[in-house]
Amino acid sequence: MTTEAHVAHHFDDAEQQYAAANLGMWLFLATEVLFFGGLFAGYAQYRYWYPTEFAAGSRRLDPTLGAINTAVLLTSSLTMALAVRAAQTNDRRGTVRLLALTIVLGSVFLGVKAYEYYHKYDENLIPGRSFSLSTGHGDSGDLTTLDSSRGVAEAREIDEGPVQIFLSFYFAMTGLHAAHMVIGIGLLGALLAAARRGAFSSDYFTPVEMTGLYWHFVDIVWVFLFPLLYLIR
Amino acid sequence: MHHVVEKKTYYIVSAWLMLLLVLTVAAAQRDLGAANVPIALAIAIAKAILIVLFFMHVRYGSPLVRLFAAGGFFWLLIMLGFILADVQARFSGW
Numbered sequence: 619m620t621t622e623a624h625v626a627h628h629f630d631d632a633e634q635q636y637a638a639a640n641l642g643m644w645l646f647l648a649t650e651v652l653f654f655g656g657l658f659a660g661y662a663q664y665r666y667w668y669p670t671e672f673a674a675g676s677r678r679l680d681p682t683l684g685a686i687n688t689a690v691l692l693t694s695s696l697t698m699a700l701a702v703r704a705a706q707t708n709d710r711r712g713t714v715r716l717l718a719l720t721i722v723l724g725s726v727f728l729g730v731k732a733y734e735y736y737h738k739y740d741e742n743l744i745p746g747r748s749f750s751l752s753t754g755h756g757d758s759g760d761l762t763t764l765d766s767s768r769g770v771a772e773a774r775e776i777d778e779g780p781v782q783i784f785l786s787f788y789f790a791m792t793g794l795h796a797a798h799m800v801i802g803i804g805l806l807g808a809l810l811a812a813a814r815r816g817a818f819s820s821d822y823f824t825p826v827e828m829t830g831l832y833w834h835f836v837d838i839v840w841v842f843l844f845p846l847l848y849l850i851r
Numbered sequence: 852m853h854h855v856v857e858k859k860t861y862y863i864v865s866a867w868l869m870l871l872l873v874l875t876v877a878a879a880q881r882d883l884g885a886a887n888v889p890i891a892l893a894i895a896i897a898k899a900i901l902i903v904l905f906f907m908h909v910r911y912g913s914p915l916v917r918l919f920a921a922g923g924f925f926w927l928l929i930m931l932g933f934i935l936a937d938v939q940a941r942f943s944g945w
Contacts, residue, residue: 636853637913644916648923655927659934666938685876689869692898696865699856699906706855820853827908834906841898845891849879 624822636824643828647835654839657794661787661846668780674751675784676850678743680734684848687730688840694723695837702830705813705823713813713826717806720833724803731796738785745782745789788847795843798836805829854911864905871898 629635665672697720704712738744742753809829812818818826875894883890904910909920 640912640916641919644919644923648919648926651923651927652930655930658927659931662931662935663938666935681876681879685872688872692865692868692872695868695902695906696861699861700858703855703858703861706853831907834902837906838899838902841902842895845875845879845895849875849891851879851882851887 632821639824639828643831647831650835657791664783671776671780672784673850674776675781676848679848681848683730683734684844687727688844690723690727691837691840694720695834697723698830698833702826705818705826706820708820710816713818714810717810717813721803721806724799728796728799731792743785745786749778749782751778751781791843795839802833802836860905864901867901868898
């Protein structure tokens with residue numbers, strides 16, 4: 619396959635076409651940064667107002683599962699980067715294999731996420747009328763908090779309202795993130811089919827690189843979600 | 852035509868990302884007072900920078916791509932900065 623075969627008529631050459639695609643993708647990602655940024659801004663504002671309740675809500679999440687999912691997603695970014703490299707170096711089998719591996723890791727992430735959501739449902743932690751902090755959780759330490767700043771065991775009741783706000787942010791932010799993952803896995807599936815046909819080579823790998831940019835961006839969102847949601851003291 | 856990054860570079864970046872993940876979990880388990888949040892954010896930003904520079908190839912990209920990449924985060928900082936300044940100033944009596 620010649621390089622020229624892939625160049626649309628309004629581009630001078632393959633290099634210019636690639637640069638245009640790359641720049642367009644980064645512009646799209648800038649809008650995505652601001653899309654998620656609105657949720658992060660809302661989160662920061664409410665956490666500033668309700669630090670104790672946000673911490674109480676965060677304690678109901680499982681940081682071990684969150685950390686495992688972070689590792690899974692970071693690894694999927696590595697396999698994605700290697701898939702792009704394989705396409706760049708005409709390694710067709712490697713491209714197919716690494717794209718498949720990335721899909722598997724992304725699916726593992728979503729599986730863990732689904733398990734976590736089900737668990738929240740089971741413990742009545744879905745914001746709404748049946749929300750309750752005391753269901754399915756024997757540890758009464760979640761209902762009260764110790765004021766460590768005074769060095770005395772001064773316990774006070776946690777207001778459930780702002781805890782629901784925390785969990786609303788949790789579901790909205792991780793839900794939007796998961797939706798991006800689902801789209802990403804769909805894109806990877808299409809790439810996988812194209813890669814099997816031998817559509818990509820060192821002359822033309824733009825779709826692999828652009829999907830990679832999207833995948834890494836979604837990874838970055840999670841890199842911020844993990845400490846902000848799971849690791850509040 | 853394009854910069855092909857060494858596999859070794861990707862592995863090293865990946866190892867750093869895992870190390871930073873361990874670090875952020877370890878830091879969260881200690882009561883560092885007001886320092887907990889800045890440390891968690893600093894680690895997250897370090898991870899994001901590694902991903903953007905190496906996995907997303909901005910380090911090897913054109914100046915225009917770098918400008919676009921930085922632009923998104925710059926506007927985000929404006930949004931976060933002004934919202935938080937407003938919240939802090941308006942409701943400081945809370």
